[in-house]
Amino acid sequence: MSVKQVFATLAGVMLALVVAAPAFADSALPKGVAKVTEVEGVSEYRLANGLQLLLFADNSKPTVTVNVTYHVGSRMEDYGETGMAHLLEHLMFKSSTSYTNIGQELSKRGMQFNGSTNVDRTNYFETFPTDPASIDWALGMEAERMIGANISKADLDPEMTVVRNEMENGENNPGRILNQRMLSAAYNWHNYGKSTIGARADVENVNIAHLQAFYRKYYQPDNATLIVAGHFDAQHVLEVIAQKFSSLAKPTRVLEKSWTLDPVQDGEREVTLRRVGAEQLVGALYHTVPAAAPDAAALDVVANALGDVPNGRLHKRLVETGKAKAAYAYSASLAEPGYFYAGANLRPSDDLAAAKKILIDTVEGLAKEPVTAEELKRAQQQEANQFEKIMENPQFFAIAISGAISQGDWRILFFERDRMKNLKLDEVNRAALAWLKPSNRTLGKFIPTDKPDRAPAPAKADVAALLKDFKGGAAVAAGEDFKATPENIDARTQRFALANGLKVALLPKKTRGETVNVNLQTHFGSEANLKGKRVVGNVTGEMLARGTSKHTRAQISDLTDALKTHLNVGGGATSGYAMFETKREHLADALELATEILREPSFPADEFEQLKHQQIGALESASKEPQPIANRALNRYLYPYPVDDVRYTPAIEEQIKDINALKLDDVKKFYKDYYGANNAELAVVGDFDPVKVKEEITKLFGDWKSTAGYARVPSPMSQARASRLSAETPDKANAFAVGNLPLPLQDNDPDYPALIAAVEVLGSNGFDNRLIARLRVKDGLSYGAGARLSVSEFEKTGSIVFSAIYAPQNRAKVETDFKEELERFVRDGISADELASAKKSYASSVTSSWASDGFEAWLLNSSQHIDRKFDYYSTLHKAVADLGIEQVNAVIRKWIKPADVVWSQAGDFAKAASKTAVAAPASK
Structure with a gap:
């Protein structure tokens, strides 16, 4: 052009x-x-x-x-x-x-x-x-x-x-x-x-x-x-x-304003919950003010100072010291007097009493350790960044403005932004002292005191008076009307490769708020040289963003806030990645920071121990939950690789043991041996100067190479026979079922478009699909049920995955519903109306996904990785749009075999069976 x-x-x-x-x-x-x-x-x-x-x-x-x-x-x-x-x-x-x-x-x-x-x-x-x-x-x-x-x-x-x-x-x-x-x-x-x-x-x-x-x-x-x-x-x-x-009449009834307010709390309260689980929790809750009250913004700053990760006080005192696996704090923004909440999640072996003391001492110790100017600045920066994100996305805006409406007036969204921006440090600390005190705390137990120290009685806010003269600031600059079609993206994208092999795709365009999305994907290793590297490879990726030769994890977090950048760097056993969204003015600095994280990780020992603690805690939690248990059992059955294979799925206890045994030197060696950009793709989409970005990318990544050979680890189709796996999760009110139908199918197969439409009708198209119509609408058995199609770009490896949550006592009904619906689907096929709805759903999904700059960046990288031309997507979309009913029904009969599905379920089936047995009448 x-x-x-x-x-x-x-x-x-x-x-x-x-x-x-x-x-x-x-x-x-x-x-x-x-x-x-x-x-x-x-x-x-x-x-x-x-x-x-x-x-x-x-x-x-x-x-x-x-x-x-x-x-x-x-x-x-x-x-x-x-x-x-x-x-x-x-x-x-x-x-x-x-x-x-x-x-x-x-x-x-x-x-x-x-x-x-x-x-x-x-x-x-x-x-x-x-x-x-x-x-x-x-x-x-x-x-x-x-x-x-x-x-x-x-x-x-x-x-x-x-x-x-x-x-x-x-x-x-x-x-x-x-x-x-x-x-x-x-x-x-x-x-x-x-x-x-x-x-x-x-x-x-x-x-x-x-x-x-x-x-x-x-x-x-x-x-x-x-x-x-x-x-x-x-x-x-x-x-x-x-x-x-306008034809809707204004009702004659008058809605009365609510008048109920709780009295000032006059002593500590405590509640204890005892249930089956794999983690301990401790929390402290304090009565506070409505969202429109002056103290609301100040309390948001206090919550950030306490609960931010990784800079918050609770994170540093509980998580970094290994006393908890997570810590957090937030101030509830409600129309009437709300509350402030601080809490922590612990492993079963952690000291709950010690964590509880640290939590309370930190929250109620703000009199001795006031919020600092640095903490106020961090909270203000994060709030400003979040507001910009809201104004850059109409869907985010509609949801955010709905919240402001619930607080009394939609303009509160803008008013609170200004209030936060102009907040003074003494206002923050005065609010903390007023509300975060022992007599206003709920942990559950009442403890008498001779001299109660009570918070002031909160009152409602006069929102109309508050916003009477409010004008707001300037609107966010708009972007161009770019139609995200394969043809338009392909025509505007600039592609080239660096001398080391890094493939680059640049898609410049004017965006709302001058945003830019960057996506880097690196690939390394092979099936042979990654044997025994599964655990260390995954942990290495998790450690990348926890410190560099120049910055600590906390400093990296502050830098991303200052650069208005949403950064995500990590990796697994076969690949690494860096994805971020930033502003045009900060793109060069954000690229340098992402490169620093990728190329100069310091692998701090304290962060390594913290990560292991958190991962083990997450696994312990998952060991009691139906969904992860059912999914893990299914993967282990479908893909029974040797234990040293990088594709192996370990049992939870096995994975915990592996993480405990891992040494930091192993992580450093894996990084040195495998990481590099000679088998990688990088895409930049948004508001930027292509000439300058090309120079920056060449300077940052042009000499970065992996010393390990690369050959993509294959993912052959599962050869497992149909089976029904079952696991008990005691005292869990909900059960989970997941099924997998393996398919020898690649995404270039002529039948792929028809299967897309078929699975939309079966279980992917919102409320308009067979499984929802049966399990939710007709029989009321499941809040969430459905099916999704997954295929590989590289080999004939595909599957249809079915899932549903349900009450354990309804297991037999759920199994019957799935069986009957799948058999009816194959026997009768779909109708013309169902096919039309599926096409509409697929086209809408494609349009919405391709309108995302982050998705476009990912798609450009995916296409570069497999050397695919963009006309593939035009052909695929047209093939779905041109589908005929007989074509789809023939493909359904060809590929979907209900008897071949491997099912895995987890739930408290023993308790459900015992209740059924008690309720059953005696036989005669």
């Missing part, structure tokens, strides 16, 4: 951005739509029925997000109705006036969607490639289900068991349950002390009339905020919103 063409293209992009900007004179607004305010590119409007509208245009990516946030969460639930807000979230994907299954309709249109419920709000969103027809449909659907969802008993009955399955899955998480118990002990009266998912008895016995009344009360236009963010025409969107939503 000539310079003249480049400028012409950019001029067209800028014109498109101006046309799409959501700013109008009042006279240009559709009837019934009133402009309220605008802050940093976000425009607020209001309909006569009370519906609040927020528009945020970003034409740099070809997707749009529609989000509806309802100002209702578990905080609004009455006695005996806990879990109702969350249960209603599930039913909103069921039937409505015009749709029999909203979740299925969303999947058919290839939309990414979800909903979530917390204590203060419920939200629903869908993200999809920008298209006026899709936007119109999404807005119309949201308008309909706002007041036209059926909320019927027929929809409730199967979904209630799905929610109960989700509840049981949460019961497997000791940390989640401990937090729930602590909140329950900390809050005497306020609903923040109750779990959003609700009490089991309330969920199982929910009154449909009460649920319908809850829906009619809160799901109304005057209690909702509609957000449209991404690539769209604002004038068109406002007109569609006016058409679809």
Whole structure:
């Protein structure tokens, strides 16, 4: 492309951005739509029925997000109705006036969607490639289900068991349950002390009339905020919103503000949870302020000073000393007086009492050891970096603004950014002293004291007064309207190789926020020379970013914050990697830092011991959990390699022993012998100068070579026969099933496109797939079930993997459902409507993935590694789009053999069997 063409293209992009900007004179607004305010590119409007509208245009990516946030969460639930807000979230994907299954309709249109419920709000969103027809449909659907969802008993009955399955899955998480118990002990009266998912008895016995009344009360236009963010025409969107939503009447009922507040806590509390598990937990919780209160930002800084990894005080005093495997702290940002939480995870052999003392002394010792200026600066930098990420991604923005709405006003998102930026050190330490004190702590036990030292009574914040004159700052600069197709990427990418063999791909383009994504992949070793190197190779990769010849791990963390860089460096037994996202202005420094980590690791002894401690702790935790146990058993059965083979899957106890026996000198030697860039690929995508980047890459990597020979370790297809593996996980409320159907298939096989579509229909296409329709929608057995297709680019090694979580007592039903659905799938094939939905889902997934600069960088490297031309992807996408129904059904019959699936399950099946035996009537 000539310079003249480049400028012409950019001029067209800028014109498109101006046309799409959501700013109008009042006279240009559709009837019934009133402009309220605008802050940093976000425009607020209001309909006569009370519906609040927020528009945020970003034409740099070809997707749009529609989000509806309802100002209702578990905080609004009455006695005996806990879990109702969350249960209603599930039913909103069921039937409505015009749709029999909203979740299925969303999947058919290839939309990414979800909903979530917390204590203060419920939200629903869908993200999809920008298209006026899709936007119109999404807005119309949201308008309909706002007041036209059926909320019927027929929809409730199967979904209630799905929610109960989700509840049981949460019961497997000791940390989640401990937090729930602590909140329950900390809050005497306020609903923040109750779990959003609700009490089991309330969920199982929910009154449909009460649920319908809850829906009619809160799901109304005057209690909702509609957000449209991404690539769209604002004038068109406002007109569609006016058409679809203005007909919804403003209700006559008045929503009362809540008035319940807990009294000041007057003494320490403690709760002890005893369950089967493989780790110990300790936490301290303190009552604090609403998100809009002045102390909220200060407490966020305190949480960062305590819980940051690797610079936080808790990490240094608990993790680095080997007294815990993880430590953390956060301040909950809620609409009403919230809480501050600090905690640590320990191995079973760690000293819980000692860790508890260090935790409390560190949190409540801020009077003697105040937060420092350095800690304040670090927190402010990380907060600023996070805010930039939010404003650079419309989907992130829609979710973040939904949180701010739940706190009282969407502008809090920007107001808190400014408050954090201007925060003074004395404000931070005053807040810490006011709230983080013994009498305000919940560990569980009440201890009387003659002179209680109580925190002040928190009050609600006047958000309207707080934000009355708030204007905000400048909006983030937008990027170009680049269509991420294989042809466009291929045409713009510059490819070359360094003298040492490093393959490089550069894709320059204007991006929102001037972001750049870099991906480096190195390959080393062979099946022969990696024998016995599995453990040391994996640990070497984990050690790379824990210190260099110039910087400690903590200093590296501070550098990445200062450079506004999200850096991930690591590796395994056969490869290493460095991936990061940064800004144009910091690209050179970020490249130098990544190179320093890769080429000059110092392998500190203390970090080595810390890593071993953490890895062993993670393995001990996994030894009690159904999902990792079932997956590991399946891999060991499918791929029974010799113990010294780099592809070998060890038992958990074996892996712990191997890590314990590993020496630091072994790690250093592995790095010296294997690491280098002569068998590597590097891709840079985003806003950068290609000439300068080429010079920098040549300087940094041009002389780096591995001394070990490289030959890719093959991954032949499993020859294991069909089998049913089973493992017991006592006292776990949820079980897990995973199945693997090996396929002698490579991704260049003519049948591959048809199998993509087939597996979409079977188990990959959101709510619109056979397994979800059977196990979740029809039978209510599983919160999550599905199937995915995996194939190799190098050899005929493929598989279809099936999975489901479920209650152990439902094992037989789950097995029957899988068996019957797979047999029906092969026998009857799929319908034309199912194929159309699968094609739509696949095309949407491709468009969304390719719109990510990070994905583009990875894809460029993958193509370089296998010497693949980009026209492969165009051919593949077209092949899927052109599929015929007979072609797909023939491929299903050819490849999918239900009898050949290897199944692995883990759960508390013994307890389930004993309960069944007790409940069974005596035989006559």
